[in-house]
Amino acid sequence: MGRLQEEGSHPVHGFRLSTVSASRPTETGTTHEPTGLDLAMKLHYLQAVYIYSAETARDLTVRHVKGPLFSVFDQVPWITGRFRRHDSGRPYIKCNDCGTRFVESDCDLTVEEWLRVPDRSIDESLVYHQPVGPELAFSPLIYIQMTRFKCGGLALGFNWAHIIGDPFSLSHFFNLWTRAFAGEKIYCPKTSDLERSFQNPNSTGKKPDSIKRVNPVGDHWVAPNNFKMTTYSFNLTVNDIKSQSPANGNEFEILSGIIWKCIAKVRGESEPTVTITVIRSDPNGLNPRAVRNSQMISSVHVDFSVADANLEEIVKSIGDAKDERFRIDEIVDDVSDFIVYGAKLTFVDLSDVDFYEAVVMGRSPESVYCNVQGIGDDGAVVVLPAVKKEERVVTVTLPEEEMEKVKWEMKKCGLITLVN
Amino acid sequence: MSDFSSSVKLKYAKLGYQYLINHFLTLLLIPIITSISIKLLRMGPEEFINLLNSLHFDLLHVLCSCFLIIFVLTVYFMSKPRTVYLVDYSCYKPPVTCRVPFATFMEHSRLILKDNPKSVEFQMRILERSGLGEETCLPPAIHYIPPTPTMESARSEAQMVIFTAMDDLFKKTGLKPKDIDILIVNCSLFSPTPSLSAMIINKYKLRSNIKSFNLSGMGCSAGLISVDVARDLLQVHPNSNAVIVSTEIITPNYYQGNERAMLLPNCLFRMGAAAILLSNRRSDRWRAKYKLCHLVRTHRGAEDKSYYCVYEQEDKDGNIGINLSKDLMAIAGEALKSNITTIGPLVLPASEQLLFLISLIGRKIFNPKWKPYIPDFKMAFEHFCIHAGGRAVIDELQKNLQLSAEHVEASRMTLHRFGNTSSSSLWYELSYIEAKGKMKRGDRVWQIAFGSGFKCNSAVWKCNRSVKSSEGPWSDCIDRYPVFIPEVVKL
Secondary structure (H helix, E strand, O other): OOHHHHOOOOOEEEEEEEEEOOOOOOOOOOEEOOOHHHHHOOOOEEEEEEEEOHHHHOOOOHHHHHHHHHHHHHHOHHHHOEEEEOOOOOEEEEOOOOOEEEEEEEEOOOHHHHHHOOOHHHHHHHOOOOOOOOOHHHOOOEEEEEEEOOOOOEEEEEEEEHHHOOHHHHHHHHHHHHHHHOOOOOOOOOOOHHHHOOOOOOOOOOOOOOOEEEOOOOOOOOOOOOOOEEEEEEEEEHHHHHOOOOOOOOHHHHHHHHHHHHHHHHHOOOOOOOEEEEEEOOOOOOOOOOOOOOOEEEEEEOOOOOOOOOHHHHHHHHHOOEEOHHHHHHHOOOOOEEEOEOOEEEEEEOOOOOHHHOOEOOEOOOEEEEEEEOOOOOOEEEEEEOOOOOEEEEEEEEEHHHHHHHHHHHHHHOOOOOOO | OHHHHHHHHHHHHHHHHHHHHHOHHHHHHHHHHHHHHHHHHHOOHHHHHHHHHHOOOOHHHHHHHHHHHHHHHHHHHHHOOOOOEEEEEEEOOOOHHHEOOHHHHHHHHHHHOOOOHHHHHHHHHHHHHOOOOOOOEOOHHHHEEOOOOOHHHHHHHHHHHHHHHHHHHHHHHOOOHHHOOEEEEEEOOOOOOOOHHHHHHHHHOOOOOOEEEEEOOOHHHHHHHHHHHHHHHHHHOOOOEEEEEEEEOOHHHOOOOOOHHHHHHHHHEOOEEEEEEEEOOHHHHOOOOEEEEEEEEEEOOOOHHHHOOEEEEEOOOOOEEEEEOOOHHHHHHHHHHHHHHHHHHHHOOHHHHHHHHHHHHHHHHHOOOOOOOOOOHHHOOOEEEEOOOOHHHHHHHHHHOOOOOOOOHHHHHHHHHHOEOHHHHHHHHHHHHHHOOOOOOOOEEEEEEEEOOOEEEEEEEEEOOOOOOOOOOOOOOHHHOOOOOOOOOOO
16 A cells, blocks of 8 residues: 555545456466566556546446456456466466456545645555565456545556556556447457567677666565655656757656756765666557567666766767666576666656546546656656646655755756745 | 177167056057957948947937036136246346456455465365356455445345346347236345335336235245246136246345355355246247146255254354255255155156056065165156256266266256356256257256255246247357366366
8 A cells, every 4th residue: 555545544545345357267277477577577566547537537437447347358368367486486477367456445635636736646545556475376466446536536546566567558458448448349469478578689698787686575576675765746848858958859868867967966976876777668669559568678877977967968878778678588587586667776758658548438537647666776767748748747766865855956957846 | 798788688678668668558559449440340331320320329318428528528628727838038147247257256265264264275175166167256245355245235236137137038028017917036035125026016117916926035946936836826817927036136145254164155156037937828828938847846844954954044253144064965865855756756657657666665565675766767858957056966966866967967057157046047057958959849847946944846847849049148158068167176
């Protein structure tokens, strides 16, 4: 559960749990084998929240939400399975139709009151977070929370084990739901094991920087942290970003450069942050869309001090990030535990994910939030699209003690305009 | 080789014996008719006319004889019981959103009974050997962790299953709600006020002079008890029809405790309902699917052992559940014996009855050690519908009645696809046989139901017209059946 849910008087309450599965039974003995890249993600969880206004969602009952899920799970039945381990220790999914957990809750605020808060990380309390384990065989991989606001609006929060897919897959999954809800026939092809692996003949044998081995966590898949992490989220316009750098560049790269510089300034010489991880959508755009880990994980290493460097140089280095997926696939073995997000300071570009195409009753969501749970100590920055095309939502997750200083630096740069 | 030839000889001897005894009267009549015809042919036509004249027929004699014959025929037809026809029936198919795969059931069980791993282990073992499949359904309220059985959700389950089955029945038979003369609802464990029959009358706006009955507490055999009540009522009311609704509402009866013997029903009982239209109208004779031939009810409640074997009680924590005793199978076997002793003479051909009589006399008088002769019921029926109470029940009956796997296929497959739907399971089984295209005109069906009390009720139907496989609960999955059901399913 999110941090806020432990308090007694939280506005989100009344959790009723049930299970949703697929409508057709899967053949006995079917399994799904995760790739190396999937296993690298196993200690991370995606949290996504879609909020719909009262006009859109007033008449949507639990049955309306659950019904189309059955059709979607028919297309992707393996995500309703449960993990087991082979004799070698390598986890695999037994496709036994066990289902995903569905949580119903209520919120005492209206959608408007909820969205008035500028720091969107409060959306994390609309997600029922539970890690996989300690009993793999009985841990759902997805938790779906349906929260009814006082005004009749609805929030659908997903807790999605990253091992099954990346944020693009999560968005695709939910878009399939919206289409099934609208009565369309949906189809999601089964991806063969070959389509999910990465072939890169130019292997140099160098260890990847973007992944870090952690102490064994056994069957309780929670990323270990030495620091207490906190999240801060803020909005800004693309113009705000572009105005920071005279050069023409991708706004994500410019934004990442600015924030990297701020964080490097805070961390100072004691922890020179010269390597970062950049996660973006695959430029080759694997088609057709399916549920899998297809995001490009690349690493940027610089030889200069970021805190003092020129923004253009930093942005250029980010542009030259090296794809490390093949190396990650190679290094991940059957039993070791790794983290990717936060192994090094990670920047995640989700600005081209089609979150706002999740149209229900002809209307897009009022707000979409997405973050990663289980980020390592080096922290992560996630850039999301906002309702307005020219805005972005930035979610920064860092150790608590660094956050205020980094916020101060970002305010100095002019990224954060509101006092929060 | 000699074994084979002797067994073939035995088979022919048996066939010869059966043919002789079953057609005894016909075989007796043939020589008599032959001898009379030969004698008549020998007599010339003149002698024949002389014979007739000597009988001294006059008008009075002829008229009195005619009146006597007409009188006897009238009395015969008036006192003959009205034939009860089963026009059609429909079974409820639960929506896929209510589906409960094994893995989901076990996971919920672990979460709800987290302080009782032994009970969870027990449920898992039961489920593995239960003979249920992955498509059985539970009502929405039971999908919650923990289940949320309120009266509201129970009523909503009742409305969902009963109204859907009845709408389907109306569509299939063209029956108008206002034409229903008799309504009988049986639902053992959910009995709200107003009754479920009142709920149906309210929904479909049935006539104010309808004869409605609501049977509750009578267990899984209540479906045939309803048919018995309908049959008796249709003797008294001419030109009427009766609608029977058989169901079991799961929502309020899901056991919430952790006593092992009481957790068993949770593993087996699933959602289901059936609506049946019976009629005694002559006009329905042509379109009715079946004709009711016999209905035999046996009650063993006089014995304490039978009375207590399926007993609803509170456990030590105050949770209400149904306690199934360990000698349930033995008691079921005895109840069955009782029932077939009564139904045997009504349905078995003379050859089997004679053999049984000889074996009975032999055991009583000559040697008690003789093996009791079990009549071959396969000669009396083409199809068997054994209540899908559980795998053990079907195994026991298959053994007792010496049935082949094909005969019990309908019961096993119904248990696999729909679980134990209590009183409506017999109708799902009948629907399976029809969907497989095996039901032909003249086929006889034997429905056997067991229920708390302990009761064994059986009904014999004769197929009135060949049934084409049509829309029903099996229409989308019949091609996958029969499936092989392993002894133990590894979860």
